[in-house]
Amino acid sequence: MTENLTTDAAASSARLADPGDAAGAAPALDALDALEAEAIHVIREVVAEFERPVLLFSGGKDSVVVLHLATKAFWPAKVPFPVLHVDTGHNFPEVLRFRDETVARLGIRLEVASVQDYLDDGRLQERADGTRNPLQTQPLLDAIAAGRHDAVFGGARRDEDKARAKERIISLRDEFGQWDPRNQRPELWTLYNGRHTVGQHVRAFPISNWTELDVWRYIEREGIALPPLYFAHERDVYARDGMWLAVSDVSAPRAGEAVERRTVRYRTVGDLSCTGAVVSEAATVSDIVREVAASTLTERGATRADDRLSEAAMEDRKKDGYF
Known part of the structure; x- marks a missing residue:
């Protein structure tokens, strides 16, 4: 490194x-x-x-x-x-x-x-x-x-x-x-x-x-290391409010919310209790660059429950x- x-x-x-070159061009x-x-x-x-x-x-x-x-x-x-x-x-x-x-x-x-x-x-x-x-x-x-x-x-x-x-x-x-x-x-x-x-x-x-x-193009160019949860991996998740939340000690499904084993990744890192995953097969930075380029939702809009508390939550x- x-x-x-x-x-x-x-x-x-x-x-x-x-x-610049010999001609003085920047x-x-x-x-x-x-x-x-x-x-x-x-x-x-x-x-x-x-x-x-x-x-x-x-x-x-x-x-x-x-x-x-x-x-x-x-x-x-x-x-x-x-x-x-x-x-x-x-x-x-x-x-x-x-x-x-x-x-x-x-x-x-x-x-x-x-x-x-x-x-x-x-x-x-x-x-x-x-x-x-x-x-x-x-x-x-x-x-x-x-x-x-x-x-x-x-x-x-x-x-x-x-x-x-x-x-x-x-x-x-x-x-x-x-x-x-x-x-x-x-x-x-x-x-x-x-x-x-x-x-x-x-x-x-x-x-x-x-x-x-x-950000992702720069990460790709510079070869910057990241936590593994940014890349596609299998995780037990459950659906709530249009997001896939991870099963953990601080986030558990409610009655009627079924736990599923899915291949997901995270676009942003927040708390386990309020950050949703996205279903994705993007296992490399190059895959993520292509995925983000095609996305029509911002990372926070797609995956952060704390930003949905009100229109002006942030x-x-x-x-x-x-x-």
Whole structure:
């Protein structure tokens, strides 16, 4: 992996720094080159401007791509900031294993905020619907405050959801960690405004302009490793609200919901209790690229029950301080 990353970083630098041919023409960047250059620029700008950045890292594909970009941005030095995971206690075990293996391989410090700790001491209470995804907000905000993090990298993209489409690449959060969609700063000519007062912080989204297909094409090009649940595998699932939910300790079928053994994969990584699988035979990244290119549903719209709580479910959570 280290050898591959060295080669990737060298190739990336060559693409971005080549002065052009003898006639002085600038090298042509393809779409992925341009997106990569923009993301690396954002990451470097944030690290240069802020004192204590941190990267939200769930082990999902988008946060994996952002971490890969950060690794390339500072190679051969290590990533100069820690990663933070809000552990709900309902995470997929294979994703947690991947998270731990990744930070160990890269030598990055991992900070974990545990929703279970908040439930155990009464600061939070379980929801009636059993999902813990909306409960992540307070542990996240407390972890940001405890770490004195003034910039938080995230892997959100504008194509995922209407609320995320309203975000700027550098998005201000107030003293309570809240987001005001009416108080967005202009980002003309790729100039980013990171000014903030004591207690405020920003969320930075380096891959905001990427699509799901861009992410998968980049994963294919860079040979980025991912948790195995992104690829087709057999799993016991049951149908609910148009989604296939996995049978587990935290998600069980109700009366009348039959368990079936199906070949599925996951397009996004959330909690076991609210993330649905899609029936798929896509066992390789190339297969997934073709599948995503033909899809007519966004990944969250197709597989996330927490986004179906209301028409404005994501925006309501973001206003409270959610990712």
